Amino acid sequence: MNIKGLAQAFFLALLCGAAAGTQAAAFPDRNVLMVVAGNPGGGLDLTGRALEQTMLETRLLPTGFVLKHMGGAGGNLAKTYVHQRSGDAYTLYVESNRVYVNKLVGTTTLDHHDLTPIARLITEYLVWVVRADSPFKSAKDILDKLKGDPGSVVFGVGTVPSNDQMNVLRPALAYGINPKQIKIVPFKSGGDLMIQMLGGHVPVISTGLSEAIEQVKAGRARVLVVSSPKPLEGDLARVPTWRSMGIGVEILHWRGLFAPPGVPAGTVKYWDQTLSKTVQTASWKKALDRHGWFNAYAGSAQFRKDLDLEIKIYAEILTQLGMARGAAKK
Structure with missing residues (x-):
């Protein structure tokens, strides 16, 4: 390839890189679907709506949320729906520890390993x-x-x-x-x-x-x-x-966010950065006080570690009780 051809190829690469950077920086450029694994008025719904309201008041999210309630089958309906949206960066899922408990008791084959943990938000x-x-x-x-x-x-x-x-x-x-x-x-x-x-x-x-x-x-x-x-x-x-x-037990009755499997790493990073700011706002703290919740924020990496620890504890006890039907992933 001659010098002119090399220059053209280099220029084209720069353009492609700039376009890719612009596209990544634009996320999100449309509304995000928030799948709530419960019915309107329940704890999961209240968590999703509180997050939506805080994002609206603080403008930390440049777009908005569209809520979709899927309360059937003890949360399994919503989990299956989100799992099938593999790679979709514009979907979030609000759930509790049913995300792994349901697999342990044999009502689904899916747990948090089949999704992308994003954040633990609140606890009772x-x-x-x-x-x-x-x-x-x-x-x-x-x-x-x-x-x-x-x-x-x-x-x-x-x-x-x-x-x-x-x-x-x-x-x-x-x-x-x-x-x-x-x-x-x-x-x-x-x-x-x-x-x-x-x-x-x-x-x-x-x-x-x-x-x-x-x-x-x-x-x-x-x-x-x-x-x-x-x-x-x-x-x-x-x-x-x-x-x-003197009893080494603590239990968080938490609610958190998950994304479908296979979402881009940049999407997870975006939510880590945005949610870590969100939970520090006066608007979010008012929501905690209003509902009697406690701050339990954990970013994606820590949330994943905590989930892996929790599932081991639950698996051990449910096995002792003869209630465990599904195996926990290692």
């Missing part, structure tokens, strides 16, 4: 709650009784398998109690669960703090322990955590 914490007049004064009282007879205390939870359930089984296991012998009764929802406890049908419930706080403030219920990594502030500052009791 779980609590043990009793009636105000309960003879149990502490979570240790209950654990000591279970140590003598694992079936002596009945726990109410929202559903199984769930974080509500794990907030009973994990501390019990760490305390040396056989989790198979613990009696756990699932109810339809957090509200129904509280009614059952206040009516004296179950002596203790494991539920989200937001489901219990109003009854606690009204003086009809007491919180014995919270699953947070450190003590909470305000009215619940004196409530012990599992860790403060």
Whole structure:
């Protein structure tokens, strides 16, 4: 090739590189589809809408979101839909730890390894709650009784398998109690669960703090322990955590974002940079306060590591209980 040809080839390469750079810098240049693995009004929907509102107020996202609710099959419908959109940078998916739990119990073949983890956004914490007049004064009282007879205390939870359930089984296991012998009764929802406890049908419930706080403030219920990594502030500052009791358990009832498999690395980087700024804004902090949520932000790399750790813990306990049907990926 002569000098003129080399110069033309070089110039063409520069143009292509510039075009590619312009295209990458333009993301996103249209609305992003946000697939919510739940129905309108639920926790996943509220998380998605809070993010949408914050992005709108702060203008950190130059375009917008289009929400698509797919609440069927315990989140599996949404997960399958997103998985089939492989490589689509304009799709996000809002989900909880069902993203891997459902595979463990055999209702799907997909887990977080079949998607692209983007960010953990928020969490609620779980609590043990009793009636105000309960003879149990502490979570240790209950654990000591279970140590003598694992079936002596009945726990109410929202559903199984769930974080509500794990907030009973994990501390019990760490305390040396056989989790198979613990009696756990699932109810339809957090509200129904509280009614059952206040009516004296179950002596203790494991539920989200937001489901219990109003009854606690009204003086009809007491919180014995919270699953947070450190003590909470305000009215619940004196409530012990599992860790403060010497039990190495903390449970985040989180909600996060995923993308389809095979999205460009630049897309993941964009969301890492944008979301890390979003969670620092006053608008987002107001949303946390409004919904009783706690900041649990983790970027894509840390989120992926945490998911891999969580699935190992769940797989071990569900296997002991005979509930594990699907194998966790290594």
